């Protein structure tokens with residue numbers, strides 16, 4: 001197992017033990033971002049379209065923040081990486097940096113579960129993890145900016161986690177190509193779900209997560225008998241059990257259902273973004 005997954009090397013990127021290691025690392029990122037987020041109350045206003053007036057924008061404050069952040073991150077090539085998926089892919093510009101040449105690791109596909117992830121985050125994950133909303137204490141106590149900054153960090157880490165399901169699926173497909181080819185050809189979704197599921201690994205993930213949430217959420221300097229925990233540990237476990245693991249597996253299944261078909265133009269765009277960007281750069285020099 002390597003220290004980090006190398007997405008420029010197919011042997012590293014499609015090795016299931018490397019992928020699992022990456023998923024374990026992402027648990028740390030997700031828990032730390034969530035600990036930051038739950039310092040603030042739920043602040044439902046942030047998620048309601050039109051609740052905060054924004055010039056030339058009619059969505060929610062969170063969506064405004066996400067679109068702006070994705071634009072700047074796209075300029076520095078974030079969404080060229082095969083493990084990064086935008087929440088608003090239709091709004092992102094081409095990078096200003098020269099394109100990187102990633103090898104073709106995944107079959108071209110259109111799988112993007114970010115809408116489902118964002119909906120579950122707002123409707124279920126946050127309400128379970130946040131402290132109860134204090135009564136409206138007036139404008140000077142608002143922390144909408146901090147709320148959205150932390151939400152974007154949480155959502156982007158969660159998005160990477162669930163979309164790593166594509167690498168998991170590709171590794172499993174390569175290990176048992178014949179079996180998966182048959183299931184995919186018969187559109188046997190239940191059979192695919194059964195074959196990609198590893199209950200022992202899932203149980204291990206949940207046990208480790210509980211320990212991590214408790215450990216990272218406790219100040220090591222707090223020697224009291226009943227130390228304060230900065231995060232609701234059972235909400236973290238429930239987030240993985242009810243949303244993160246099921247969505248990772250849905251990503252796996254959807255990816256496999258597209259594994260044998262020839263790519264649609266939309267799928268090619270994500271996978272050959274570097275080629276289109278290169279073409280754009282060349283054309284900008286000519287014109």
Ligand SMILES: C=C(O[C@@H]1C=C(C(=O)O)C=C[C@H]1O)C(=O)O
Nearest residue numbers: 168196197198201202205245248
């Ligand atoms: C990620 C894997 O695939 C599936 C998804 C898991 C997850 O989301 O944590 C765990 C086990 C499998 O059911 C794996 O096999 O490691």
